[in-house]
Amino acid sequence: MKLVNIINGATALAMLILVADNINPAMAQAPIRDPHTPGYVTAKELPDGTIPTAGDYGNFIIGATHTPAPESVVQDNVPHGTVNRFTIESKDSKIYPGIARDKGPLGTPDPANPASLIVTTSHPAPYTRQVAVYVPKQYVPGTAAPFIIGADGPDNLLFTVLDNLIAEGKVPPMIAISLGNGSGDAQGSERGLEYDTMNGTYAEFVETEILPLVESQYNVKLTKDPNGRATMGGSSGGSCALIMAWYHPEWYHRVLTYSGTYVNQQWPYNPAIPGGAWEFHKSIIPNSKAKPLRIWMEIADQDNYNPNVMRDDMHDWVVANENMAKVLADKKYKYQFVFARNAKHVDGGVKRQTLPEALEWLWKDYKPAK
Numbered sequence: 001m002k003l004v005n006i007i008n009g010a011t012a013l014a015m016l017i018l019v020a021d022n023i024n025p026a027m028a029q030a031p032i033r034d035p036h037t038p039g040y041v042t043a044k045e046l047p048d049g050t051i052p053t054a055g056d057y058g059n060f061i062i063g064a065t066h067t068p069a070p071e072s073v074v075q076d077n078v079p080h081g082t083v084n085r086f087t088i089e090s091k092d093s094k095i096y097p098g099i100a101r102d103k104g105p106l107g108t109p110d111p112a113n114p115a116s117l118i119v120t121t122s123h124p125a126p127y128t129r130q131v132a133v134y135v136p137k138q139y140v141p142g143t144a145a146p147f148i149i150g151a152d153g154p155d156n157l158l159f160t161v162l163d164n165l166i167a168e169g170k171v172p173p174m175i176a177i178s179l180g181n182g183s184g185d186a187q188g189s190e191r192g193l194e195y196d197t198m199n200g201t202y203a204e205f206v207e208t209e210i211l212p213l214v215e216s217q218y219n220v221k222l223t224k225d226p227n228g229r230a231t232m233g234g235s236s237g238g239s240c241a242l243i244m245a246w247y248h249p250e251w252y253h254r255v256l257t258y259s260g261t262y263v264n265q266q267w268p269y270n271p272a273i274p275g276g277a278w279e280f281h282k283s284i285i286p287n288s289k290a291k292p293l294r295i296w297m298e299i300a301d302q303d304n305y306n307p308n309v310m311r312d313d314m315h316d317w318v319v320a321n322e323n324m325a326k327v328l329a330d331k332k333y334k335y336q337f338v339f340a341r342n343a344k345h346v347d348g349g350v351k352r353q354t355l356p357e358a359l360e361w362l363w364k365d366y367k368p369a370k
Contacts, residue, residue, distance in 0.1 A: 030302045033318045035061045035339040041325045043339060051353060054170075054360040057336055059325055064342030066349035071164035071356035072157060078167035079137035083159055084218055088129040090182065095205040100125035101188035106308050114312040116269040122188035130180035133214050134159045136166050138173040144221045146174040146228035146366065148254075148359075149206060149244075151195060151237025153178025158232075161356050170356075171363045174228075175220055179210060185236070186308065187267035195233075195240035196265045198273045200247035202240060207251060225369040226292075230254035230362060234346035235304075236261040239277045242295070246280075249291045254362050256296045259303050259346045262324055264314035278314040281323035285331060294365070295328060295335040296358045297321060298350060300343035317345070336361055 035043055041059045046052065048063025090098035102121035110116040132154035139145055150158060155178040165171045182190030194202050211222055223229065229252045231241035238257030245252035266276030273279050299321035306315040314320075325337040336358075340350045 030305050030344070033301050033303070035301065035341070040322045041329070041337070043337070051357055052336060052338065052361075054357055054364055056361075057334060058329070059337045059339070061339045062341065062350075062354075066340070066343065066347070066353045068349075068352040069161075069354070069356045071161050071168070072352040074160050075164055075167075078163055080163050081134050081136040081139075081159065081166075083132055083134050083154075083156075085130070085132045085154060086217070088131060088213075090126045090128070093205070093209055095201065095209060096182055096190065096194065098125050098127045098182060099123065099188070099190050099193060100127075100184055107187055109310050109312075110269075113269075114310060115264055115274050115314065117187050117267060117308075117310055119188035119267060125190075127182040127190055129182055130154060131210070132159075132178040133218055133220075134162060134176035134178070135218060135220055136162065136173045136175075138166060139175070139220065141219055142221060144223040144225075144228075144369075146172050146225075146230075146363075146368070147177060147222050148174060148230040148232055148256075149177040149179060149210075150231075151179060151181065151233030151240050152235075153180050157352065157355065161359060165356055165359060170360045172228075172366055172368070174363075175214075175222060177210065177214055179206070181237070186265055191236065192265065192267055195236035195243075196261065196267065196276060198243060198247075198266055198270065198276060198279070200244075203244040203248040203251060206244070207248075223369065226251055226253045227366060228369065230256065232256035234258035234260075234351075236265065238297075239265075239280075242280065243277070245293055246284075246291065249293065253292050254294050256358055256362050258298045258351060259300060259317055260297060260321060260324070261317065262320035263317060264310070264312055275312075275314050278320060281320065281327045285324075285327045290331045290333060293333060294362060295333060296338075296362050297324060297335065298338040298340060298354065298358075300340045300345060300347050300350065302342075302344045304345050334365075 043059035045061040049065045052060040107117040107119040233241040238260030264276040264278045304317040328335045
């Protein structure tokens with residue numbers, strides 16, 4: 001470890017055909033999805049430039065203009081927290097010693113099972129993980145603090161927003177741990193192994209290897225109360241955020257996701273969960289007793305559509321998130337779902353516009369444990 005301080009109509013159809021013809025989707029523009037498409041959730045369309053409030057629940061459509069919220073900009077007149085940065089080497093982890101996938105094709109669909117991707121180029125490999133820990137100016141040493149842990153860090157926007165929201169009294173003073181991934185993406189990579197695997201391993205890695213390190217290095221105490229613990233992330237980091245809380249609700253009750261990868265991206269293939277995170281909305285949540293989770297989600301009208309070689313009908317990010325909103329409503333979860341027009345996958349403009357409200361919503365009912 002090293003410490004460092006511091007298209008509607010014809011256009012949409014055309015795009016779908018391009019993708020279906022196996023042109024690399026990463027090089028093609030995603031089709032523009034209409035939030036009023038039959039089968040999508042019924043949602044309230046808000047005036048352009050406005051977003052739902054921290055007291056709203058359910059489904060919302062926001063317009064094409066994405067102006068940064070005032071709290072997303074550094075303010076000189078508020079107390080600024082301290083951000084400490086360090087790195088973790090793969091050799092220091094007992095849970096994730098490291099893998100990587102060679103450059104080139106992602107893999108080959110299993111001819112006997114289109115939901116399974118055969119990857120032969122993944123192998124052990126070292127990584128260096130980036131970590132940033134935000135401690136608000138208002139933190140009282142020795143007290144148990146609520147915290148939020150985010151994927152794909154460091155996330156400087158998160159730290160700025162927390163400075164401003166804490167100063168305004170809209171969220172409690174909290175620690176933020178912005179944890180980088182172990183490199184790569186999707187099947188066969190370390191990031192994919194960590195974020196897309198449908199089990200509790202990543203949450204256990206955080207609990208046993210990351211949180212104690214943060215506490216010892218920065219003289220902070222992190223609450224054990226699951227109501228005072230939140231997860232967040234975008235894309236696979238978003239599905240990871242829900243996976244952490246779903247498999248360990250005794251640790252986390254609050255989840256915030258942008259463009260969550262609730263699709264079939266788990267690897268290696270697991271026949272018990274054949275659709276990977278797609279199973280969240282297909283079978284897992286519908287067939288499970290509701291858990292004590294509070295969930296904020298966003299998806300974009302130009303979000304990912306089948307960006308790999310698989311043709312399993314489980315790789316439309318918009319449909320996946322729309323389905324998530326349906327099942328959360330059916331199971332009476334406390335949730336807010338935002339469909340953003342004129343936006344792409346984990347859109348930075350949308351995040352700067354909505355993150356302050358999302359965090360305020362996420363922590364709206366928080367009361368410290370006695």
